[in-house]
Amino acid sequence: xxxxxxxxxxxxxxxxxxxxxxxxxxxxxxxxxxxxxxxxxxxxxxxxxxxxxxxxxxxxxxxxxxxxxxxxxxxxxxxxxxxxxxxxxxxxxxxxxxxxxxxxxxxxxxxxxxxxxxxxxxxxxxxxxxxxxxxxxxxxxxxxxxxxxxxxxxxxxxxxxxxxxxxxxxxxxxxxxxxxxxxxxxxxxxxxxxxxxxxxxxxxxxxxxxxxxxxxxxxxxxxxxxxxxxxxxxxxxxxxxxxxxxxxxxxxxxxxxxxxxxxxxxxxxxxxxxxxxxxxxxxxxxxxxxxxxxxxxxxxxxxxxxxxxxxxxxxxxxxxxxxxxxxxxxxxxxxxxxxxxxxxxxxxxxxxxxxxxxxxxxxxxxxxxxxxxxxxxxxxxxxxxxxxx
Numbered sequence: 001x002x003x004x005x006x007x008x009x010x011x012x013x014x015x016x017x018x019x020x021x022x023x024x025x026x027x028x029x030x031x032x033x034x035x036x037x038x039x040x041x042x043x044x045x046x047x048x049x050x051x052x053x054x055x056x057x058x059x060x061x062x063x064x065x066x067x068x069x070x071x072x073x074x075x076x077x078x079x080x081x082x083x084x085x086x087x088x089x090x091x092x093x094x095x096x097x098x099x100x101x102x103x104x105x106x107x108x109x110x111x112x113x114x115x116x117x118x119x120x121x122x123x124x125x126x127x128x129x130x131x132x133x134x135x136x137x138x139x140x141x142x143x144x145x146x147x148x149x150x151x152x153x154x155x156x157x158x159x160x161x162x163x164x165x166x167x168x169x170x171x172x173x174x175x176x177x178x179x180x181x182x183x184x185x186x187x188x189x190x191x192x193x194x195x196x197x198x199x200x201x202x203x204x205x206x207x208x209x210x211x212x213x214x215x216x217x218x219x220x221x222x223x224x225x226x227x228x229x230x231x232x233x234x235x236x237x238x239x240x241x242x243x244x245x246x247x248x249x250x251x252x253x254x255x256x257x258x259x260x261x262x263x264x265x266x267x268x269x270x271x272x273x274x275x276x277x278x279x280x281x282x283x284x285x286x287x288x289x290x291x292x293x294x295x296x297x298x299x300x301x302x303x304x305x306x307x308x309x310x311x312x313x314x315x316x317x318x319x320x321x322x323x324x325x326x327x328x329x330x331x332x333x334x335x336x337x338x339x340x341x342x343x344x345x346x347x348x349x350x351x352x353x354x355x356x357x358x359x360x361x362x363x364x365x366x367x368x369x370x371x372x373x374x375x376x377x378x379x380x381x382x383x384x385x386x387x388x389x
């Protein structure tokens with residue numbers, strides 16, 4: 001793909017933009033501590049209602065695999081790299097009538113009407129984790145893995161996965177793969193190294209799930225720097241000649257923080273995938289403006305402009321779905337977390353995949369119409385593509 005040059009800013013303005021942008025990526029001034037991972041005890045009548053059929057939408061289950069080091073003091077996970085993966089299973093109470101993607105974390109006195117809360121947690125051996133994942137496989141044989149981006153703690157990524165699962169009304173348990181991000185604004189370079197170091201662990205997770213004949217499709221969904229990790233993992237699988245695994249993958253990259261030329265090189269190594277890679281992009285993503293500046297003003301894939309005929313031509317040539325999601329409202333003030341809002345459209349729309357392999361006609365550049373027609377939710381490709389260029 002051709003690199004899209006950033007607009008010229010005065011040096012001082014660009015420095016300020018980076019500072020403001022990265023600070024905003026940190027989210028609220030108060031970030032959740034590992035304490036939010038401790039299961040809470042809800043009042044008996046509320047706990048009973050969460051297990052009733054009528055209130056099934058107020059409870060979600062999430063599986064998590066991480067190569068972060070365990071924090072034995074606080075009960076969570078840190079930012080150092082562990083030698084082995086740790087596997088966990090969580091049950092969440094989800095607040096009803098939530099109107100956006102904002103996550104309110106539990107306090108000392110949890111309020112299930114307003115707050116997300118962990119109500120069950122247990123560590124699993126690897127084999128038990130895989131078995132649990134297989135039991136959670138959707139009826140069409142699909143399982144979803146979410147890979148978070150830069151500046152995420154384990155608990156932030158876990159609660160985000162629960163929010164997406166709840167809004168998309170996904171059957172079964174989506175899987176979070178959490179790599180050792182420093183969860184710090186100044187940790188961009190360290191996070192990139194941590195993402196690269198996590199390729200083999202994500203490879204191991206994907207391969208273990210793919211080994212089952214029950215799994216027909218693995219949706220590998222990467223956000224921001226997590227998209228870079230996803231692409232590097234798929235590239236590694238290709239170099240290992242694991243076409244049996246790649247054949248089951250449906251790769252979706254939301255706001256991918258990947259250098260355009262690096263992405264082109266990754267595509268060259270990976271080659272044609274049975275299911276075209278989907279890119280969820282927005283040319284007004286200000287967080288990616290900041291990361292581009294850090295990288296020496298190198299253009300990022302997540303800011304591709306589908307109005308550019310060169311981009312449209314490249315999408316067809318490389319067999320990509322480049323989907324502009326600018327019409328989706330972001331909650332972070334930067335336009336970088338729009339992906340989290342896509343989930344709410346999933347239950348209203350027919351499947352884009354329709355349980356089949358994608359045809360050549362499914363590739364190209366598209367527009368997401370937030371007024372009624374959607375393209376995809378992170379774990380269930382849903383909706384229809386509109387505004388084909």
